Amino acid sequence: MFCPHKNSYLQLVCAVNPRIINKAVDQAMQREHFDPHTELPPAQRLESMQPSLYAPHVDITRAQLGFGRIGLRLINRALHSHDNLVQLQALHSVLDQVQISENAMFLINLQLIYRIIDLMLDQDPIIKEKVCLILSRLATYYQGRRRIMSRPVIVENLMRLIMRDRKEIRYAASYTLKTLARDRCACKIIMQNEQVVEDLLKMVKSDHTGIVVLHLATLTNLAEWDLTRALKANAFQIMLTLFENKDPRIVSGAMNCMSQLCKHDVGKVLADDYDLTFVLRRFLKSSQIEVIISATGLMCYTTLTTRSKWRAKESCNELTKLLVNLCCTPNLPLLQIRCMQVLINLCDSPDIRHHMKVYWEKKVKTINVRTHEEWDGTSETSSYGLETAHNYRTMCIEKVETIKNDFGDNAQVVNVHSYLRRIREVKEHLLQAINWKSYKN
Structure with a gap:
């Protein structure tokens, strides 16, 4: 039967309270053991056991992928389908394929970005979350950032999701905006939005910890581009109040942002x-x-x-x-x-x-x-362990030949x-x- 302390998707969409069903079954079977999950207040397990965004009507979460680039063209075409299930399957497949750089570049050339930007304001929360995750991945490529920022409406759409939507979508949208703000050319276009800095400063006051950390990283990059606007929005005083936060990631992010100010x-x-x-x-x-x-x-x-x-x-x-x-x-x-x-x-x-x-x-x-022989290829420790590779806290690290060719x-x-x-x-x-x-x- 439906059980509130098992990882079952069905009991989340059932019209009957699952505790009532469990109690009725226990009485019918004359069980003598005591189940604390069926009492009030229930002894629930960790909330993270239950996925907050799921697709209850999707059994096959990925579209049928053909061979080679013909299959990628079919997935891109499926994004225009009027069937919500077909769109969901296509988005899951696109999210898988953009992890491969060759397929990601091919999908960028197929104008995939323009289509998924139009899906950002869809009514289905799963679609909005997957779109933000796909854009976050494509924004790591130069060609992807250029296509994304050619549609400045994406900044307005992201801010609408960050300000008004549920926390899972706010996190995904915040991660997308943070990824875009790492590029200085993108910062110039992002700052054309009249309320982006002010709205982000409003959200860092009361949002969830993980989302606030992303907002602080975004504000740090935006403040580096335009200090005056952040100071006029009282960013200094807001960052100072975040020094008293209990989470070290928020304190560190607030200090990095204030360093720019x-x-x-x-x-x-x-x-x-x-x-x-x-x-x-x-x-x-x-x-x-x-x-x-x-x-x-x-x-x-x-x-x-x-x-x-x-x-x-x-x-x-x-x-x-x-x-x-x-x-x-x-x-x-x-x-x-x-x-x-x-x-x-x-x-x-x-x-x-x-x-x-x-x-x-x-x-x-x-x-x-230390000498270069003692360099172990790792940087400072973070809350998630060691960040590998050479991390010099710069905007980007290019090869020596690239820098000499440019400068x-x-x-x-x-x-x-x-x-x-x-x-x-x-x-x-x-x-x-x-x-x-x-x-x-």
């Missing part, structure tokens, strides 16, 4: 008014490495003003001790370079520079910077050798800042 002169003034240098001290002791990395990245901008240096001087002992100890972590190059940059900024103050000279110069000289032979190419060389240069710069004198001997 503090590049603007108004952002630096606000950072001084809200005393961010003192606020960020406690985050340097966090147990989450991502929070520490984001906090030091934000301090690279908040410690540029004279007012912030005077405030940092009041906690000189504690602040310098924390930063120097964090510099001695050769397995986290990004944390090293950010902490040393903060110390360079603080050394503009004579008192902090004297303190560094007396107490920490010897330890700074012993900071170990010439003297371009600053980022690879393992140049990245570690940059850390050594920052270390030498820090030693020079510690020993700098305002007069000549």
